[in-house]
Amino acid sequence: MRSKDTIQxxxxxxxxxxxxxxxxxxxxPSHTLVFTLRETLGLTGTKISCGQGACGAxxxxxxxxxxxSCGILTVECGGKEIITIEGLRNPKTGELxxxxxxxxxxxxxxxxxxxxxxxLTSKALLNKNPHPSEEMILEALSGNFCRCVSHYRVLExxxxxxxxxx
Amino acid sequence: xxxEYRYVGKPMKRRDGEExxxxxxxxxxxxxxxxxxxxKVLRSPHAHAHIKNIDKSKAEAMPGxxxxxxxxxxxxxxxxxxxxxxxxxxxxxYVGDAVALVAAVxxxxxxxxxxxxxxxxxxxxxxxDINAALKPDAPLLYEELESNILPxxxxxxxxxxxxxxxxxxxxxxxxxxxxxxEGIFGYENIPNALPPEPPGAIAIWEPPNKATIYGSxxxxxxDKVSLYHVFNREVDxxxxxxxxxxxxxTKLMCWQVQAYAIILSRATGCPVKITFSKEEQMTSFTLxxxxxxxxxxxxxxxxxxxxxxxxxxxxxxxxxxxxxCQVAVGSGELQLFAQCRNWDLQNKIVVTNxxxxxxxxxxxxxxxxxxxxxxxxxxxxxxxxxxxxxxKKNFIKPGGGxxxxxxxxxxxxxxxxxxxxxxxxxxxxxxxxxxxxxxxxAVNGALRRGxxxxxxxNADIGEDAAEAYIQLGYQGTATIFLCVSEHxxxxxxxxxxxxxxxxxxxxxxxxxSPADTLVTPFEFGPVGSRGTYAISSAVINAAENxxxxxxxxxxxxxxxxxxDLDTVDGKIFVKKEPEKGLKWSVMGNDRTILGYxxxxxxxxxxxxxxxxxxxxxxxxxxxxxxxxxxxxTDIGQIIDPVxxxxxxxxxxxxxxxxxxxxxxxxxxxxxxxxxxxxLIDYPWRTFKELPDIENVVLETPFPSHRFHxxxxxxxTTSPGPSAVLxxxxxxxxxxxxxxxxxxxxxxxxxxxxxxxxxxxx
Numbered sequence: 001m002r003s004k005d006t007i008q009x010x011x012x013x014x015x016x017x018x019x020x021x022x023x024x025x026x027x028x029p030s031h032t033l034v035f036t037l038r039e040t041l042g043l044t045g046t047k048i049s050c051g052q053g054a055c056g057a058x059x060x061x062x063x064x065x066x067x068x069s070c071g072i073l074t075v076e077c078g079g080k081e082i083i084t085i086e087g088l089r090n091p092k093t094g095e096l097x098x099x100x101x102x103x104x105x106x107x108x109x110x111x112x113x114x115x116x117x118x119x120l121t122s123k124a125l126l127n128k129n130p131h132p133s134e135e136m137i138l139e140a141l142s143g144n145f146c147r148c149v150s151h152y153r154v155l156e157x158x159x160x161x162x163x164x165x166x
Numbered sequence: 167x168x169x170e171y172r173y174v175g176k177p178m179k180r181r182d183g184e185e186x187x188x189x190x191x192x193x194x195x196x197x198x199x200x201x202x203x204x205x206k207v208l209r210s211p212h213a214h215a216h217i218k219n220i221d222k223s224k225a226e227a228m229p230g231x232x233x234x235x236x237x238x239x240x241x242x243x244x245x246x247x248x249x250x251x252x253x254x255x256x257x258x259x260y261v262g263d264a265v266a267l268v269a270a271v272x273x274x275x276x277x278x279x280x281x282x283x284x285x286x287x288x289x290x291x292x293x294x295d296i297n298a299a300l301k302p303d304a305p306l307l308y309e310e311l312e313s314n315i316l317p318x319x320x321x322x323x324x325x326x327x328x329x330x331x332x333x334x335x336x337x338x339x340x341x342x343x344x345x346x347x348e349g350i351f352g353y354e355n356i357p358n359a360l361p362p363e364p365p366g367a368i369a370i371w372e373p374p375n376k377a378t379i380y381g382s383x384x385x386x387x388x389d390k391v392s393l394y395h396v397f398n399r400e401v402d403x404x405x406x407x408x409x410x411x412x413x414x415x416t417k418l419m420c421w422q423v424q425a426y427a428i429i430l431s432r433a434t435g436c437p438v439k440i441t442f443s444k445e446e447q448m449t450s451f452t453l454x455x456x457x458x459x460x461x462x463x464x465x466x467x468x469x470x471x472x473x474x475x476x477x478x479x480x481x482x483x484x485x486x487x488x489x490x491c492q493v494a495v496g497s498g499e500l501q502l503f504a505q506c507r508n509w510d511l512q513n514k515i516v517v518t519n520x521x522x523x524x525x526x527x528x529x530x531x532x533x534x535x536x537x538x539x540x541x542x543x544x545x546x547x548x549x550x551x552x553x554x555x556x557x558k559k560n561f562i563k564p565g566g567g568x569x570x571x572x573x574x575x576x577x578x579x580x581x582x583x584x585x586x587x588x589x590x591x592x593x594x595x596x597x598x599x600x601x602x603x604x605x606x607x608a609v610n611g612a613l614r615r616g617x618x619x620x621x622x623x624n625a626d627i628g629e630d631a632a633e634a635y636i637q638l639g640y641q642g643t644a645t646i647f648l649c650v651s652e653h654x655x656x657x658x659x660x661x662x663x664x665x666x667x668x669x670x671x672x673x674x675x676x677x678x679s680p681a682d683t684l685v686t687p688f689e690f691g692p693v694g695s696r697g698t699y700a701i702s703s704a705v706i707n708a709a710e711n712x713x714x715x716x717x718x719x720x721x722x723x724x725x726x727x728x729x730d731l732d733t734v735d736g737k738i739f740v741k742k743e744p745e746k747g748l749k750w751s752v753m754g755n756d757r758t759i760l761g762y763x764x765x766x767x768x769x770x771x772x773x774x775x776x777x778x779x780x781x782x783x784x785x786x787x788x789x790x791x792x793x794x795x796x797x798x799t800d801i802g803q804i805i806d807p808v809x810x811x812x813x814x815x816x817x818x819x820x821x822x823x824x825x826x827x828x829x830x831x832x833x834x835x836x837x838x839x840x841x842x843x844x845l846i847d848y849p850w851r852t853f854k855e856l857p858d859i860e861n862v863v864l865e866t867p868f869p870s871h872r873f874h875x876x877x878x879x880x881x882t883t884s885p886g887p888s889a890v891l892x893x894x895x896x897x898x899x900x901x902x903x904x905x906x907x908x909x910x911x912x913x914x915x916x917x918x919x920x921x922x923x924x925x926x927x
Contacts, residue, residue, distance in 0.1 A: 030274070044196035045189015047411070049362040050444045054845035057362060085189035096187065104183035107808045110816075111654030112186035113362045113411030119187060141853040145845060147360055147412050148654045149819040150812060151853055 007078045009036075012087025016041065020075065027074045034058045034069035037084060045085035045116050049145065056144035059117035060084050066124035066140075085116035088123065098161045099123055108157035110148035118144050122158045130165040137162070173663045173673060174873050175804045181659045181673075182409070182652055191409045194366050194382040195441050202368070203232055205430045205440035206276035208266040208283050209450065210258035213519040213838030214292035214305065217256045217265065217285060225268060225282040230275035233433040234283060235267045240429055245396045245421050247320050250308055251485040253396065253425045258287075259307050259484040260520050261838040262450040264422070269430040269438050292519035294835040296458060296479045299518045307484060307517045316482065316515040320490040326573030328494040331474070331501060331509040333569070336464075339473025339508030343464025347544035352458035353536035353887065354481070355905045356833070357825035358448055358848065359526050363411020365420050365451050366441035369427035377428045378404045383420045384413035385691025386681045387649040392421050392487075393428070401428070407651030407681030414820040415527040415880065416452045417653070418693050419487055423451075448843035452524035453831065454821060455489055456481030457533035461511070465545040469556040471506040478513035478534060483522040489515050494571035495626060495694075496530025501568035502623040502772050503535060504542075504560045519838050527820065529694060531622060532884040536826075539620070539888040540903050543895075547603040553892065554596055557621050558587050562772065570625055570769040580771035581866045583623075583800055587776050590798025590862045591619075594778040604899045612786040615793065616897025620885035621776045626694035627876045628768035632704035633687035636665060636712045638759040640751045642736020644669055644712070646705060647679040649689040650697075655879050656809035657697045661705045663805065664873065668709035670734040687762070695773055698805060698877030699870045703765040706872050712761025719759070720748055771868060773876050775799045777817060777885035781827075781893040785916060788909030790827055790894060792818065792857040797882065799861075802868035803875040813879040814861040822883025824851055826890035826905050 007027055009016045018040065019026045027036055037043040037060070046069055049057035053071035060069045061083040088097040099119050102108065109115040118141060125132055125140040132140070137158050146154075185191035222234040237254040245251050254264055266283050270276035293299040293307075299314040307314055318329035340346060368380040383389050386407035393403045410417060423440050430438040442451060461476030478496075482489040493513055500511070546556055562568065566578045591597065599607040599617050608615040635647040646665055652658045658678060666673040679685050692701060717728040720738040724731065724746065732741050739747030753759055780794040797814050804810055818824050828849045832841045842848045867874035887905060894907040900919040904911060 038196075042198070043189075044192075047193070047363075048195065049364070049411075050845040052444065052844055052846060055362065085187075089188065096184070100187040103187045104179055107180055107183070107656070107812065109180075109183075109186050110656065110809075110812050111361070111363070111410065111412040111652075112182070112191055113193065113409075115186050116189045138853045138856070144853065145362060145850060147362055147414065147820045147850075148812065149816040151856055152815055152859070153808075153812065155853070155856075 007075060009077055009082060010080065011041070011082045012084060013091065029073065029075050031074045032070055033072045033074050033077055036074040037069060043084050043086050047113055047116060049113065056117045056121060057114050059120045061120050061124050064124065064127060066121045085120060088119070097123070098164070099158070102157040102161045106153045106157040106160065108150055108153040110150050114144060114146045118154055126162060131162055134159065171667055172670070173667045175807065177808055178659060178663060178673070178806065180656055181662060193363055193409045193411050194368065194380060197368060197380055199368065199437045201436045203269040203271060203430065203434055203436045203438045204273040204276050205427055205438045206268045206273070206280055207264050207426060208268065208280045210261060210263040210265050212258060212287055212289050213261050214290040215258050215287040216290065217258065218288050219286040220266060221284040222266065225279040228275065228279050228282060230271045231279045232269045232271070232436070233430060235429055235433055236265070241398065243397055243425065246485045246487055247490050248317060250310065253429065262521055264426070267426050267430055269434050292838060294518060294520065294833065294838055296481050296516050296518065299516045307519065314517045316486055316517060318490055318493065318513070318515065323491060323494055324572045327490065328497050328569055328571050328573050330512040331497045331569065332512065334508035336473045336475045336508045336510045340464045342466070343472045344467045345465045345545045345548045346462060347541055347548065348462035349541050349544065350458065350460045351537050351540040351903055353533050353905050354456040354458055355825065355830035356453050356456055357821035357829040358453060358831055359414035359416050359820040361412030361414055361416060364442040364444055364447040365417060365423050366439065367420060367424040367427040368437055368439040369424065369431040370437045371428060371431035371435070375400055376402050377431065378406065379424050379428065380406050380408065381420055381424060382410055382417060383407060384410050384417040384651060384653040385693060386651055387683055387689050388418070388691050389420065389424060390683045392419060393424060396421055396425055405683045410651045410653035413653040415525045415529060415693055418525040418691060419452065444845060445843045448848065449840045450521055452526065453483060453521055454526040455492060455523040455533055457537045459537040461538055461541045463541050463545050465549060467549050469551050469559045471504045471560050473508040474504065474506055475510040478511060480513060480515045481518055481523070482515055483520045484517055485522045486515060488525045489523060492530030496534040498568055498570045499531030499622070499624055500534055500538065502562045502625060503621060505562055505566045520833055521840070527880045528884045531624060532887070535622065536888045536905065540891065543892060550602070552600055554587065554591055554619050557619065558584050561621060561774070562623065576770050578770065579869060581800060581868060583774040586774065586798050586800040586864045589864065590776050590778060590796055593860055593862050594796040596778060604896055606897050606899065612784055613782055614785055614897040615780055615782045616893040616895065617778065617780050618889035618892030618896065619776065619778050620889035621774065622881045622884035623772040623774040624695060624881050625769045625772040627696055627699045627773050628771060629694050629696050630690035630700060630767055632689050632701045632765040634704040634708040634763045635687060636708040636761040638712050638716055638750065638753070640753050640755050642671055642750045643675045643677070644671065645677045645679065647686045648705060649681045649683060649686040650692055650701065651681045653692065655692060655697060655813060656806055657692055657701070660806050660809065661702060664702050664706050665709045668706055669713055671736055693880065695877035695880040698875050700765050703871040704763045706763065707765065708761040708763030711763055712759050715759045715761065716750065716753065720752055723748060723752060771870065771876065773799070773801065773878050773881060775878060775881050775885055777889050779823065779886060779889045779893050781890060781897055783894060783897040783912060785898060788912035790907055790912070792823065792827060794858045795823065797859065797861045799878050800864035800866050801876050801878050802870060803865055803873045804863060805873065805875050810863065811861060814882055815859050817882045817886050818851060818857065820883060823886030823890055826887035826907060828906050828908060830906055
């Protein structure tokens with residue numbers, strides 16, 4: 001929750017209480033969520049590409065939904081549950097999330113810069129709908145920019161996880 | 167099919183897979199250094215102006231700002247070919263040109279300081295296209311040049327650098343022709359390859375004359391070389407590479423952002439990071455060249471091209487670094503495409519007041535071919551010839567030859583690609599679908615389908631030298647020292663794979679050094695599809711060399727000659743008596759076996775990709791849809807089947823096929839502003855619009871390296887654009903001759919066709 005001087009964020013099942021202010025390590029009211037994640041908390045798995053909410057590289061999951069962290073102010077995120085790419089592994093076993101494993105198994109990436117965003121977009125979809133149609137997967141990923149053209153293998157990877165779900 | 171190998175050609179997971187999917191792969195912007203400052207660039211709002219005065223006092227006084235640097239504060243450091251571009255100058259030459267550099271304790275403060283710098287400009291008249299730049303009284307971008315034309319040739323390709331294609335007798339060629347076609351066509355829409363990761367650099371200055379660069383470049387060793395020249399051969403640069411978030415040739419050179427970071431670090435004594443914004447990437451980082459050709463072509467009724475004459479105008483924007491290279495390579499590639507005997511194809515490299523063009527995949531050849539093929543298509547239409555047959559007839563075959571980039575003639579010793587072209591055509595169903603020029607292959611009400619075919623080949627698969635070391639470990643392991651950053655092709659995995667094949671140890675036992683010029687030998691960089699033939703040859707040779715040293719050492723202990731020995735899985739044994747053996751630990755843990763491998767440039771072979779496309783056009787709305795693509799290639803030996811498929815699928819991304827359908831950089835030709843420098847206004851294909859792609863891959867062994875393979879990835883974007891133009895023209899039954907085939911262009915062409923039809927009737 002946001003009090004006058006602090007903000008509480010829940011990221012990857014960890015709680016962070018951050019001061020609001022303009023000193024290093026604090027959250028300035030102008031800071032975007034991606035800035036706080038990358039620069040203040042060191043969670044650099046979330047990538048910045050366009051910085052304008054057009055490419056999906058900075059996607060994280062917030063309260064179950066895929067959102068663009070470059071277009072959200074951190075001060076708006078008080079009390080929210082946020083999952084970044086660093087939080088997908090099973091915290092107890094260290095095992096990769098099935099989507100992460102499928103992206104490796106299908107080589108569903110080339111340069112890999114847009115991969116965290118794609119995995120989190122797919123994760124939010126599968127959490128909401130464990131058995132999406134191909135059309136729904138394509139729709140969900142339609143805001144994720146990829147220039148190497150790994151789309152075909154991303155689709156296969158996501159389908160493989162959806163099909164294996166109970 | 168090639169020989170059976172243990173690792174080569176087998177599906178294999180990427181070595182960096184876990185890092186990529188967990189977000190722990192380090193890209194440049196992820197690096198953190200103590201006392202890091204952040205740099206920003208003040209950019210010119212004018213296309214052409216003298217800087218009369220700069221007042222930086224307010225910006226310097228801003229808390230958190232550590233330095234503001236302008237042209238007055240630095241020596242005369244320059245880049246470019248010729249070396250006429252100052253890193254910071256008292257003149258600006260495009261909207262976005264660097265005026266001042268700021269370093270501050272945060273990116274935000276650096277950004278806020280920019281508008282505090284007061285600049286007094288004297289605005290000059292500007293030239294925004296080739297025609298304006300070539301007028302006799304045109305304003306000159308560089309006073310030291312007599313015109314806006316840059317000299318041809320580049321020292322790095324040698325004194326005879328190819329400056330055009332001029333040989334044979336074109337007059338005789340036209341006499342021998344049955345059909346002559348001519349026209350002016352271009353590929354001038356400047357599609358942006360647009361890697362998702364913006365370019366950037368971190369620099370650490372070390373007095374008096376050293377600097378370390380952490381770059382986002384796809385060719386880290388060449389950064390060391392190019393920056394050495396930029397800094398008047400006075401600064402020794404150590405260059406360290408990382409994961410690169412896409413390059414597509416544009417990140418072959420990042421000298422400007424790197425030079426800015428070095429200058430700011432030198433001024434502050436702290437490490438400085440500069441990351442370009444997406445807008446800066448699209449307005450002030452390498453663009454594709456603009457290409458226009460005025461050409462005349464002679465052809466026989468059997469499809470033989472008898473003469474090519476004309477001038478190729480290359481718009482390089484406000485300066486060139488590699489454009490002369492692209493002209494040389496493009497001119498070479500055109501000869502692979504058309505084994506014509508009579509040429510008079512010259513060129514002019516023109517500077518204009520827009521952001522500079524530089525390296526991009528396709529590297530001159532894609533641009534030139536996209537411009538020339540419409541002229542050839544007119545001849546093929548007149549002769550009623552099937553373009554597939556004309557391409558097949560004219561593409562290089564054994565017995566052929568060409569002048570390559572260094573101006574030398576090469577007798578071709580590669581393979582015949584005809585069978586590959588036939589197999590691709592068969593998969594596509596070309597013969598059934600081809601109904602003749604300007605005829606749709608299918609009509610369904612307002613929806614009309616058309617087909618097209620294009621081809622590209624590049625003899626740069628063996629360009630430039632490559633070097634690698636391989637160190638063997640006594641526990642049956644190996645380390646590769648190689649200056650390559652992973653930029654998406656998966657080649658780092660493949661270098662470990664080929665080394666594993668030579669050494670016969672599992673790839674998991676192989677470690678790779680970072681790309682660090684302090685640690686590794688020279689390597690030019692994975693560009694021009696040279697990653698497979700050139701770079702992996704260096705790795706293979708290093709592995710062979712290390713293996714030889716190992717077997718020589720073991721031979722003394724085993725009492726057998728090295729030729730009678732073999733090694734598998736870290737054991738050395740006598741081939742005829744496999745039970746008689748030793749482990750690699752025979753070398754002892756106090757000795758290093760270091761193999762060295764070098765690859766010498768070889769321009770005697772080329773790769774080849776043919777792309778067939780099917781386009782559907784809605785004749786009521788002008789909308790187009792890419793329905794299907796079939797790519798055909800013959801690459802000798804598949805090294806990495808999954809990586810190959812991924813790279814071939816890349817045919818429409820990074821300014822390939824889509825550069826003919828909808829991608830373009832829109833420049834206001836009155837002010838020089840780029841109007842769509844963001845990912846909202848610059849169109850790109852989404853997951854919802856995926857065309858069907860099929861890839862036909864043949865494996866006819868090449869006389870290349872130990873595994874007889876050649877690379878293909880760079881050129882996968884190149885055959886498609888001209889094929890789209892052909893397909894869309896066939897679909898609507900009239901010529902489309904401009905890229906991209908936007909709805910307004912299609913409707914306009916249909917309207918003109920309609921009007922012409924009525925007046926004729």
